[in-house]
Amino acid sequence: MLDKPDVIVAMVEKLAQNLKVPVTVKIRCLPTEEQTLDLAKRIQAAGASWLCVHGRCKEHNKDKVGSANLAIIKKIKETLTIPVFANGGVSTFSDVEHALKEAGVDGVMSSESILENPALFANKMYDLDDLALEYFEMCEKYPGEHNFSHVKSHMFKILYQGLCKHTDLRTQLGQAKSMEAMRDVAVEMKKRRSEDSMEDKFGWYYRHWKSGGVSKEAKTQSHQPWDEQCATDPVFEVKPKKKKNKKNK
Numbered sequence: 001m002l003d004k005p006d007v008i009v010a011m012v013e014k015l016a017q018n019l020k021v022p023v024t025v026k027i028r029c030l031p032t033e034e035q036t037l038d039l040a041k042r043i044q045a046a047g048a049s050w051l052c053v054h055g056r057c058k059e060h061n062k063d064k065v066g067s068a069n070l071a072i073i074k075k076i077k078e079t080l081t082i083p084v085f086a087n088g089g090v091s092t093f094s095d096v097e098h099a100l101k102e103a104g105v106d107g108v109m110s111s112e113s114i115l116e117n118p119a120l121f122a123n124k125m126y127d128l129d130d131l132a133l134e135y136f137e138m139c140e141k142y143p144g145e146h147n148f149s150h151v152k153s154h155m156f157k158i159l160y161q162g163l164c165k166h167t168d169l170r171t172q173l174g175q176a177k178s179m180e181a182m183r184d185v186a187v188e189m190k191k192r193r194s195e196d197s198m199e200d201k202f203g204w205y206y207r208h209w210k211s212g213g214v215s216k217e218a219k220t221q222s223h224q225p226w227d228e229q230c231a232t233d234p235v236f237e238v239k240p241k242k243k244k245n246k247k248n249k
């Protein structure tokens with residue numbers, strides 16, 4: 001919908017005028033700073049209560065993903081009067097602190113990374129194998145709050161780095177038909193990785209990063225390495241998509 005700012009603004013307006021609950025909005029960046037700031041201002045004028053900005057354009061996906069652009073989020077925060085949240089590239093608690101400080105925002109949101117490390121906001125590093133086992137304990141304690149395929153999907157992310165190495169366990173997890181069978185995989189993984197450092201167990205979040213991976217230190221101790229392109233140029237250089245030539249297909 002980012003291609004149709006008028007539709008976004010009309011929707012926010014309609015919702016804000018007719019709902020009793022606050023209307024909150026989340027956007028990605030547009031190709032230029034001017035367009036992005038303009039959209040943010042229009043969303044505020046339309047009645048949004050707060051705005052979350054994912055500091056990447058829609059083109060920054062898969063192998064084009066990298067750190068988010070906090071500079072543009074900072075400008076939006078300085079321009080708007082409603083609370084502004086930063087999103088994108090937050091995978092350690094240090095990233096949270098960095099985003100709060102650099103962009104001066106009211107809050108930080110994380111998405112993919114928290115699927116691998118549910119303790120991201122705890123400001124303490126936990127062993128992913130321990131978290132996996134604690135997750136099963138919680139599933140037992142709170143039946144009905146989860147379903148089998150969601151748990152399996154989380155396990156593939158939490159144990160990702162280990163499953164890349166221990167491919168027999170990856171097969172075992174894929175074929176697991178019960179919570180017990182999945183838990184067996186987590187128990188075995190903990191055993192096999194007893195010598196591995198906590199840092200070495202992280203990796204799923206960075207699987208597509210264009211930098212080709214992130215250093216061990218950056219994964220856990222400091223905020224993500226700042227992407228030069230994002231740091232120096234608040235406006236992304238988005239190349240226009242090539243038109244597909246149907247005849248040649």
Ligand SMILES: Cc1cc2nc3c(=O)[nH]c(=O)nc-3n(C[C@H](O)[C@H](O)[C@H](O)COP(=O)(O)O)c2cc1C
Nearest residue numbers: 026027054087088089090109110111112113114115
């Ligand atoms: C499972 C999943 C579902 C998502 N659903 C939405 C969505 O419905 N709307 C949206 O704006 N972004 C959605 N996102 C994108 C995230 O909110 C977030 O903006 C993006 O992943 C970048 O943040 P991150 O680097 O912390 O992952 C989703 C992401 C994931 C992993």
